[in-house]
Amino acid sequence: MMSRTVSLPSSSVVESAQWILLLLLIPPWSNLVMTSSPFTVALWHHNNRVSANNVCQRSEMADGGLTVRCSGLRLTQVPVGLSNLTVRLFLDKNLLSSLPAGSFSDLSLLDELDLSHNQLSSLEAGCFRGLASSLRFLDLSSNQLSSLELAALSGLRALTNLTRNPWHCDCRMQLSTPQLDLDPSSLSEVICQTSDLPNRGAVGTPLLQLLDDWDLCxxxxxxxxxxxxxxxxxxxxxxxxxxxxxxxxxxxxxxxxxxxxxxxxxxxx
Structure with missing residues (x-):
């Protein structure tokens, strides 16, 4: 009696079958608009950019403006395609490490911007370009900022939260601070982690108290x-x-x- 050899599917065929099964389990594309899972974000990456229309949640306000929430998506860059009707934008709890120039230049109606709980360590010159007349609330808390560049502020007069950042208090910080309207409720929590005056009790001191006692310039x-x-x-x-x-x-x-x-x-x- 002749024995028959059973050939097993190649690994590529098995992988293809697995992908087909996975695609069958995925909901229709229209349902991905309100999804905030990391897998959804990965599907919509294009040249390391993510489309806001596909991953961010949008809700219309009474005045016709939009509230856009892109929270907790592990974004490394500001998503593209944000509507120019956006009034409130939440980009908190992501992985943003820097803000390039013109990141929000098309959002002329933006009133509130939440960038808290990211990994921001620098703000490039012109990153808030176009927001000077509209932005009233800016949350930069819980990031990795150690200094504020005058070129990045560009006349911004938003009520700003700077708490829980490793600030280095020096002359540049002293010159930059008056450019912002700091949130009064958070002033005591803007702490100098390092300073040009380490031997004078500056480390661990609230920034405004240090500015009252010393001329850092x-x-x-x-x-x-x-x-x-x-x-x-x-x-x-x-x-x-x-x-x-x-x-x-x-x-x-x-x-x-x-x-x-x-x-x-x-x-x-």
Missing amino acids: LSVRRSTDVVMLVTMVLWFSTLISYLLYYIRQNQEHARQHMEYIKALQGRQL
Whole structure:
């Protein structure tokens, strides 16, 4: 009796069958709009960008504006395709590490922006471009920000929450803080984790208290004064050296001229 060999499906065939089964279990695409699972986000990645229309929850407000929630989606960038009718935008509990310039430039009606509980460590110049006249509430709490760049604020006057960030309190921070209307209820929690004044009790001190007690730009001004003084000394030294050289050269020229005149007079005699 001849034995028959049973050939097993190749691994590629098995994988294809698994994908087909998985696709059959997925709900219709229209239902993915209100979904916030990481798998849904992965499906809609395109060049590392995510479409807000497909992963964020949207609800219409009484005045016709939109509240858009993109919370907890593990986004690494601000999603594209946000409606210009967006009034409230929630991007909290994601993985944003930076905000490129023009991230919200099309959202001219944006009134509230929640960026809390991300991994923001820097704010690029112009990241809030176009929001100066509309934005009233900005939440940057629970991130990794250590400094605020003046170029990133761009005249922003939003009521801002800066709590639970590892702030480094220095002259740049002192100059940036007046650009923001800090949330009064959170001022005591804006703590200096590091400072240019580590030996004066600055570490662990609320920022506003430190600004009341110390001028964090004083050392910068002193350094600037020293540089200006050294520059002026070098400039005057150069000027004096040139004058001495000029006088010495003129004296030598005058001596040679006098000797020439005496020689002419001697020949005439």
